[in-house]
Amino acid sequence: MDIQTIDHLCELSKLNFNDEEKQKVMEEMSAIIELMDTVKEIDLTYDDTKDNNSIKYSEVRKDEAKPSYPTEKLLSNTEPQDNCYVVPKMVE
């Protein structure tokens, strides 16, 4: 685990760390990955035809329109403007 890998993971994870935090995270993640490396000791191959928790996707509910939750309730956890979510400008 090096700084480049941590930077890459921060990009994938959308997280920021300052230099001091990054050093600590790198040490912790190195120890964690060392633990994860134990899976490399065993010789097994995943059979992806066998693993869906017995879920029958043919039994999912029909794709029918149904009344949803009221808009004002869904927007109550943010500060909407004109019934819209507000985000920073993305296009200059």
Add this chain to the structure above:
Amino acid sequence: MDINKVSLSGLRKALDNKEISAVELAEEYISKIKTVDPEIEGYITVTEEQALESAKRAQELIDGGDSRPLTGIPLAIKDNICTDGIRTTCASKMLESFVPPYNATVIEKLNEQGYVLLGKSSMDEFAMGGSTQTAAFSKTKNPYDTDRVPGGSSGGSAAIVSAGTAPAALGSDTGGSIRQPSSFCGVTGLKPTYGRVSRYGLIAFASSLDQIGPIANSAEDCGILLNAVAGTDEHDATSARVPVKDFNEKIGQSIAGMKIALPQEFFGESTDEEVKQAVTDAAKEYEKLGATLVDCHMSSLKYAVAAYYLISGAEAASNLSRFDGIKYGLRGEGRSFDEMIRDSRSRGFGAEVKRRILLGNYALSSGYYDAYYRKALALKQQIIKEYNEIYEKADVILTPTAPTVAYRIGEQETDPVKMYLADICTVTVNIASLPAISLPCGYNSDGMPIGMSLVGKRFDEATLIQTADAYQRNFAAVPNKYRA
């Protein structure tokens, strides 16, 4: 009526016989919460006003002769289960002000029975941890010794039941989060088969492993609560199309002839001697009741913790990518979209949640996917295979719930690797989608509870409850000072 000594069926009788009204019962618990919870910090939010209102409505049902098993029964609900109009935080700064616009299916089912919500219980942030000390607020203490952790992640629910500030609670279990805190706090916790209970409205951590379940004072009480919340749900495609019967139907039936397997690997060096002794003694009790003990092995156990953290981390990284600060949750600052999302997540998530996201993205990233994530999935198949082999010669499996009793706050929860390794006894159950129940089987030399786990075949919760109940009938539980 002494609320410290009653069961859910006892409360039902007292309410139906008008020995106490639903409002009086709710008031008794609210009063106890006000006295005890400042020390235990089991609750994040106490819903006093709503509790009294719903108790009034419950009393009308009781007076009309329409009571159901949980009508007027007060409960605590883990704070990762959405409650319409009531703050649901996941013990995270990210959701500190989040008020869900809908109820989880389990809440709808409890409402149908007219239950009384006492409040939302604390937990490790986003259910990631085994101590409830990763909570951003309400870092719960163990009622048997407030210098010790209650376990986690459902540490709030377990401590609340243990301290008697609710007669039962709902928790959730992704890798042991119902069973381990139940073990640490000396109560009974049931993790149902994956799919038995709808996950709709449970804030997702690892979707292939998460399951909601009860924490209570006995196996029978767990069955009553599971009866209320189990079943197929059109909002959750992973909820099982398996009929729900009475999970308590086998209570009282003899366990003579039952085969109980003890996989040797669960009794290894990492498990405390006192824990091993207590679980072994419990096995002997089962022998006296007519059960046969079966020696067996689970050779892949040493890889289970790594497999669990790779799978759950990968799913957590994906599930938690929804927290961007736009539609709900903590909103950060930034001049661009990317800056704002990064700031929201960096300020909203705590250290353990960030580590799990980083680990998950590492396991899923290009160049590492086959070596880690797919290998973990292969191990999942191997663990299922080994469980199936054990069930060819046994009905249930008996293991310790945790390698140790509850440890002192600050002793190990700051070391992630140590914390992860402590999950060794519980994670394989989630990996294999099995049901399991943890119940107290003794106390160590410091008076801290020791828990044992019974693991069953898929959808055979009734046998687990029967087996746990058979032990509990002769077990003398030692209450903590809040229940004495």
